Structure formats: C-alpha cells, structure tokens
Amino acid sequence: MKNIIVFILIINFFSCSYENEFDQEVVTIDIDLNKSIQGKLSDQFESPEYILLDFSDNNPLINLYNIIFKDEMIFIRDNRSNNLFIFNENGKVVDIINANGMGPGEFSQMDDFQVTEDRIFIQDTYLHKQLEFDRSGKFIKEIKNRYNNTNFYVGEKYSIYFLSY
Secondary structure, eight states: OHHHHHHHHHHHHHHHSSOOTTOOOOOOOOOOGGGOOOOOGGGTSOOOOOOOOBOOTTSOOOOEEEEEEETTEEEEEETTTOOEEEEETTSBEEEEEOOOOSSTTOOSOOOEEEEOSSEEEEEETTTTEEEEEETTSOEEEEEEOOSOOSEEEEOSSOEEEEOOO
16 A cells, blocks of 8 residues: 555656646737727728639539639539539539449548549548549549548548547
8 A cells, every 4th residue: 555655646746747848828918898999801801702603403502511712623512412513713613523322433421522733532421431533523443431530631641530529
C-alpha cells in the first residue's frame, strides 16, 4: 500500500511540474455598444456577383448542399437526388454525375465529394466505397472503404477520413 501511495505522489508531482504549452495569455476586448452603428454587410463589401444556374427540368437541382468553386467551374452536391452537378462559370450545366445504382462504378448516396486538379472523388458510405472520376465526369475506378466516415480528403499518397464521433 505504501508503494502505491508513493507511486501516485511521484506521478502527480511530474504531471503537474511542467509548463503547459497550451497556456496562453487571456486578452479581453471591450466592446462599447453605444458606439455601434447600423448598416448592411453589402456596404462593407464589393457588390455581389450572381450566377443563375441553368439546369433541365428532367434532372432538377433540388437541395443544394455542398458547393465548390474550382478552376472556373462550380460543383454542387444535391442532397436530395445525390447527384453532383458541374456548371461552368456562366451557370450552364457541363455534366451531371448521377447517383444511379449500387453496382460497380455506381453510387446511390453521396456523403461527401472532393475536387482536385484532375479528379473528382465521391464517397458513398452506405455502399462502403469511394469512386474516382475525371474532371469531365468519366468513371475511373472505385475503392472499398472500410470506414464509416462522413467526410474525407484524398492527398497524393494518402487519404484522411473523418469519422464524426
């Protein structure tokens, strides 16, 4: 019993004897609400540019969920249809990668997507796979995904998966 108490005291001493590298000085910023002014955010920024998206009634954009602007293209994930819409900078549909099944090269539920310089990656957690397309929407390959992740990132020689728990 004596050895256990000495051991606990030694551990306690060493665990409390170093400076925590995360300790930071607290800075207080006083805000005087009497000096606040009313205004619009648009007064503080340049005028916004609106892009009207032009898509067909046969394959409508229902519930915009994720939007990525990359290389003068607009990539939009529809959370209802699970399709990935690809628009040019003028809002015209260039391609649609459809959620069209559960077979090889297909997906049914898009949980996340990523756009790189020359690839589009789509994560289907329900089917436990990640699909790879070229930037024009042509299927390249799929890999099995053993993680129950919601988000991911594909690097040159690695992938990171966010498990959300």
